Amino acid sequence: MAQVLVHSVFKQGRLISAFNPTIANALFTMKVTNKTETRNFSNESRKNTVHNDESKIAKSVFISQSDDVFTNLALEDWLYKNFDFTNHHVMLLWRNSPCVVIGRHQNPWLEANFGPLSEHGVQLARRNSGGGAVYHDHGNLNLSFFTPRERYNRKQNLEIITSALHREWGLKLEINKKEDIVIDGMNKISGTASKLGRPNSYHHCTLLVDVNKNNLSESLHKYEKGIETNATVSVPSPVRNLAELDSTINVQRLISSIGWEYLRTTPLTQQDGGWGLVSRQRGFQMINPTDEWFPGLDKIRDEFQSWDWKFGRTPKFHITRSFLLPQSIQVAGRGGDVQQEELRVTVTVAKGLVEDVIMRIPPSLMMSETFIEDIKVMSTIRGRRFTEDALDELNASFGTSHSLREDGKQFVADCMRKVMASV
DSSP: OOOOOOOOOEETTEESOOOOGGGGGGGTEEEETTEEEEOOHHHHHHHSOOOOOGGGOEEEEEEEOOOOHHHHHHHHHHHHHHOOOSSEEEEEEEOOSSEEEEOTTOOHHHHBOHHHHHHHTOEEEEOSSOSOOEEEOTTEEEEEEEEEGGGOOHHHHHHHHHHHHHHHHOOOOEEOTTSOEEETTTEEEEOEEEEEOSSEEEEEEEEESSOOHHHHHHHBOOOOSSEEEOSOOOOOOOBOOHHHHOTTOOHHHHHHHHHHHHHHBOTTTOOBOHHHHHTTSOEEEEEOOSTTTSTTHHHHHHHHHSHHHHTTTOOOEEEEEEEEOOGGGOOOOTTSOOOOOEEEEEEEEETTEEEEEEEEOOGGGBSSTTOOOEEEOOTTTTTOBSSHHHHHHHHHHHHTOSSBOHHHHHHHHHHHHHHHHTO
16 A cells, blocks of 8 residues: 655744655555556545544644635545545645635525625535535635544634634634634634534634635625525624734734644644644645546536536525505506505525416506406426526516506516515
């Protein structure tokens, strides 16, 4: 079996050079008679028994060389599904280009503000863990802690981060009841989520270092009333960047300080083993997340980037909106009085597809003034993706309707567009 060769040069607590990239492939493959075979870490982990002997557990800090959110999510998922963490704990550090990442059980239409996302070139992604929506850019550092399920302890992981920030910059941060890292008891600098399976688990969190807070605010949608859903809904919190607390804090220094803190901390009892323990660890390793290094990674990435994963995994929801008719299109009653009327629209979306569109259309919009009831508008868009294209098709059907008055057709179409824009 190929050996993992890690070449590190330490000088005054700094990593001068990490490993030799020409042999990094040995971490995940082995050569057998001129044939490269993929190691099955999933099978290995099932054979190994989880123990409590800290002396047998080594640690590594993996640093992804990609800033693509779908690639990094795929790398995280690949490690979770295939790696054996029984005797080797890993902290993965990664950054993304601007993106909004929602939780596994969330609704993208309720969490992301698609106008600013499109305007600023911000990607939308859905991760495999629970929790709320977060905004990432290059001013945000992501950390994933991998262990066997039996050793999962996210409070200890967060304490490594706070210890590093205190050791390097003297910051006194708190871990609140929700296991977020906060300053002054309220301003959030880190959110947290996890994935617990068998045999592996991971806990990941963000660190706001120097994030564009304007883009963060614009990109994350505020939950609106009039929407029924079982999806997990994000709870907005006030946030601060670490660079606001100390201008010398940047992502590269954090990678170094948190990495060393992780390596010098014993894996189970959380004792400070100092540089003696660090010297026995596997050190920092630059990771190139490609299909060559991680067989099957491209397929996982394609799934994360697909419409079916980002939108089709959305729990069923109902949107109800009411719109007052303008006086210009209202029709006076028999007594000559004009009563305030409203159009009510309910759209049901399941797995990202339109399931129902129900309208309560008032008499003023109908050719028959005595008609008023809930009607289903289903003819052309049942099963269509909940997108602008489906809306355009529905609006076109209003244009050919013989039941709606001419001035009512445009009003109904405008209201449907507002329904779409409200989520």
